[in-house]
Amino acid sequence: MPPQGEPPPLPVTVLGGLAAGVRDCVADLARIETPGVAALALRAHPDGRELAWRLLERSGPLDGGSVPVDGDRGPDSRPSSSRLLPAALLPLLLRLARAGRHRHLLLTLPPGMEADLVALGLLHGQARGQALADHLRIDTVAVAVDLSRTEDDLNSGDRLARHGLALGPHDRRTLAETAARHLESADLVVTASTNDPDPTASARAATLIRHLAPAAATTHLCHDPLTGSLRTSDPAPLTGAHLFDADRARERHGPLPPPTRPPAPEYGVRSTRWTSRRPLHARRLHDALEQICAGALRGHGHLWLANRPGTIHRWESAGEHLAIQTTGNWLPDHDDPAWQAASAQRRTFAALLWDPYYGERRCELTFTGIDLDVPALHRLLNDCLLTDTELSLGAERWTLSDDPFADALGPADLPTP
Structure with a gap:
């Protein structure tokens, strides 16, 4: 809580996304049309080594x-x-919050910054020995999207650096993975069509957004026929919607994000969730990676690799990008300290899905694509699972002499399930 006599916490909307033009337009509309709103605009230098900032009223x-x-x-x-x-x-930020001059602050980020992670960082940040969380409150994480670029961005293997969007010389992220993360982090998606695509393409782009951000609210900027500029009839969703949930954001970036139900297919956009209580054979999975990723714009979830039964591995694919990384350990028995240290949501899911032998271990992947061949994709994944014969051998026999993921994940350990 702020000290006595201090103004109440300053609400902050964190606005990111690849569509810099849409981002700037909505921020300008909000600060001009809504009394008491200020914008702190951050822009990255082309070499990514410096940030310029401007405070606007x-x-x-x-x-x-x-x-x-x-x-x-x-x-x-x-x-x-x-x-x-x-x-x-x-x-x-601390000075702006303590001054009490503004009713709401829009923090607009460079395209390479991930808005939800910046928001979580602010909640844990300190300045001049004071916790920022005592002086500001994250209201909403919003993402600006250009519908005329959505499909191309989600399918692009271009590095951010090629478009002058990288944050530093070591930033090797692609447009596709960054666009997908932006959407999946959003409480609010602000859309516009800067190049006026045909209605079907625009509807397909909007459907892709619903599939990648099914829980997000949306608002659309329209072209003013008189001036040709973008406008919105109501900037209110951006300032004061109270959509941000810190626990939900932390869970999304935790070792085992909760599953989501894919929306219904529309305009050729289809999502599917594949699950299995059997582990995957690492060699067969590695050999099938190209085929698995070929038809999907986005894939995310977690894996149980048979030769690594103690660890959770996150799957994240977007366009030509694929990353499989270790994110933590599967929970042991309920009375273990690790169980008590896990989040309440994870404990709930673990209890609901607990297997007497495998515990919470499972594979769970969600894929989204256009005209995605779901039966073929599921067959590919099912063919990578251990067979009945392999499963019957027990964990001590699931080792591999040529682990294809050793370079990426390190040497495999083999605890007993």
């Missing part, structure tokens, strides 16, 4: 400057600058 710019960004890489290979604001900006 209804009447225009108030202040500005630049700060260096942290280009270190995190454990998930993303640069830390994509997840956290530079420390030099935190005192500025």
Whole structure:
């Protein structure tokens, strides 16, 4: 809680996304049309080593400057600058919150920054010895999307650096993986069609957004026929919607994100969830990776690899990008300290799905694509599972002399399920 006499926590909407033009337009509309709203606009230098910032009110710019960004890489290979604001900006946010001058703050991010992770970072941030969470409150994580670019972005193997969007020299993320993460993190998706695609393409893009962000609210910017500019009849969803849930955001980035139900297919867009209580044979999975990814724009979930029965492995594919990474350990018996340390949501799912022998171990993957051949995809995945004969041999016989994931995941250990 803020000290006595301090203003109440300043609500902050964190606005990101690849569509910089849509982002800037909606931020300008919100600060101009809604009294008391200010925007703190962050822009990355073309080389990704520096961030420029400007503070704007209804009447225009108030202040500005630049700060260096942290280009270190995190454990998930993303640069830390994509997840956290530079420390030099935190005192500025504290000053804005304590001044009590604004009713709401829009924090607009460069396309390479991931809005939900920045929001979580602010909740844990400190400036001048004070917790930022005592002085500001995350209201909504919003993402700006250009419908005329959505399908291309989700299918693009281009690196962010090729388009001047990278955050530092070590940022090797692609447009596809970044676009997918933006959508999946959103509480609110703000859409516009800057190139006026045909109605079917626009509807298909909107359907892709619903499949990747099924729980997100949406609002659309329209072209003003008189001026040709973008406009919205109601900027309110961006300021004061109270959509952000920190626990839900943390769970999404945790070792075992909760499953979601895929929406119904429409305009050729189809999502499917594949699950199995059997483990996957690492060699057969590795050999089938290209075929599995070929028809899907996006895939995410977690794996149980037979030769690594103690660890959870996250699957994340988008366009030409595929990453399989270790994210934690499967829970042991209910009375173990690790069980008590897990989130309440994970414990609930584990209890519901607990198997007397395998515990919470399972494979669960969700794929989204256009004209996705779901039966063929499920057959491919099922063919990668251990057979009855292999399963009957027991975990001690599931080792591999030529582990295809050894370079990416390290040496396999083999605890008993």
